[in-house]
Amino acid sequence: MATRTIREEVLLCLPHLRAFARSLTGNRDKADDLVQDAIVLALSAAAQFTPGTNFKAWIFTILRNRYFNELRRNKHVIEPLEAADIAGLATVAHHDSGLVFDEFRNAFMTLAPSQREALVLVAANGFSYEEAAKVCDCAVGTIKSRISRARRELLRLTAEDAQKPASQPAMVPSPLLTASAAGGSQ
Amino acid sequence: MRPPAGASKGPKRRSRMDIQKPGAVEVREKESVAKDTRLEERVLALYEETVSEPIPDELLKFLDSANRKN
Numbered sequence: 001m002a003t004r005t006i007r008e009e010v011l012l013c014l015p016h017l018r019a020f021a022r023s024l025t026g027n028r029d030k031a032d033d034l035v036q037d038a039i040v041l042a043l044s045a046a047a048q049f050t051p052g053t054n055f056k057a058w059i060f061t062i063l064r065n066r067y068f069n070e071l072r073r074n075k076h077v078i079e080p081l082e083a084a085d086i087a088g089l090a091t092v093a094h095h096d097s098g099l100v101f102d103e104f105r106n107a108f109m110t111l112a113p114s115q116r117e118a119l120v121l122v123a124a125n126g127f128s129y130e131e132a133a134k135v136c137d138c139a140v141g142t143i144k145s146r147i148s149r150a151r152r153e154l155l156r157l158t159a160e161d162a163q164k165p166a167s168q169p170a171m172v173p174s175p176l177l178t179a180s181a182a183g184g185s186q
Numbered sequence: 187m188r189p190p191a192g193a194s195k196g197p198k199r200r201s202r203m204d205i206q207k208p209g210a211v212e213v214r215e216k217e218s219v220a221k222d223t224r225l226e227e228r229v230l231a232l233y234e235e236t237v238s239e240p241i242p243d244e245l246l247k248f249l250d251s252a253n254r255k256n
Contacts, residue, residue, distance in 0.1 A: 124233035
């Protein structure tokens, strides 16, 4: 079987890279910038990739390391909320399925980035706990506990949203502010 | 007047475990698994929403340009 070039591998992973980056940043433009950074880093480190191994896990590791390094570097920078972010974060809690899904999205974005990534790697990408732990450079038990905490928090947040009166907007803090406060920890 | 030590204070209150119906633990476990499954389905739907978006041309051009440089 012919091995794919790095470009072909990246191309196949692009939709997933964008979705993973979006789940970390919560913002389309920042996610695409992060994907571009990951592409440059992956192409320049292509020699370090062992053909036949899991390329997706390899490039996901590059992307998340880049994201958390930037987060640490800008720990004390509080970015102003952009209009698009505000529009995406404030929603009126009507119980129409689309809006319920928006509430879930907002609840998801209030989780610590490390919890979001664990959930996305395992629940959305089908990574095993071991693979996710390798991507996140942590113990398997840490991934399990992040997922467990993320589930509990999501259940709590979505239950709270369901109890709010229809006129009350379900505002949640910016993922960037949450990320800074959490410091990228568990 | 205080009752003497060790005297019975009426019927002992039963704990939650005592009054659980048979199979209650299994029912709660099933509910919990169902909630987790629903949650994970929503995470997957949120993720798939972006995966199914068309890749912006800008990003494809960027990939080709970065690939040429390497």
